[in-house]
Amino acid sequence: KREDASVDDRLTGICELLQENVPYYDWVGFYFRNENKEELKLRSFAGEPTDHTIIPFGKGICGQVAVSNSNFVVPDVKAQNNYIACSIFVKAEIVIPLFVNGENIGQIDIDSHTADPFSKEDEEFLEFVNSQVASILK
Numbered sequence: 001k002r003e004d005a006s007v008d009d010r011l012t013g014i015c016e017l018l019q020e021n022v023p024y025y026d027w028v029g030f031y032f033r034n035e036n037k038e039e040l041k042l043r044s045f046a047g048e049p050t051d052h053t054i055i056p057f058g059k060g061i062c063g064q065v066a067v068s069n070s071n072f073v074v075p076d077v078k079a080q081n082n083y084i085a086c087s088i089f090v091k092a093e094i095v096i097p098l099f100v101n102g103e104n105i106g107q108i109d110i111d112s113h114t115a116d117p118f119s120k121e122d123e124e125f126l127e128f129v130n131s132q133v134a135s136i137l138k
Ligand code: SME
Pocket: 027, 029, 050, 052, 055, 059, 060, 061, 062, 063, 082, 083, 084, 085, 086, 093, 109, 111
């Protein structure tokens, strides 16, 4: 559908803007719940392509956020036992759920090549980004 294509373009634009302007945001993507399935699907991203375009609920940092509905900040990915590695360069990750009408429908996922780069400000900023994205999805 035409409207869907333009939302995809806008989501890609947001990923690119974040990845290009924040030095420690090395990969930025939006995953959304696949309808009627217990899995996430990658919808748009900026950075190196990943093999992990489908992630089952509960698997990895992303899959855990799909079920916890909570922010997940990982200062050191090596310390996580339920983690899906996308690149050997990734040292840290942040995943913030995206709510529409109170429902967790997806998430923004950011990988960093810098160790322990994410602060409370990143969480608040990305919550704001997601709230803005929620308003273009309706
Ligand atoms: N590391 C994520 C998988 C997605 S890649 O970072 C793009 C995870 O553990 O869920």
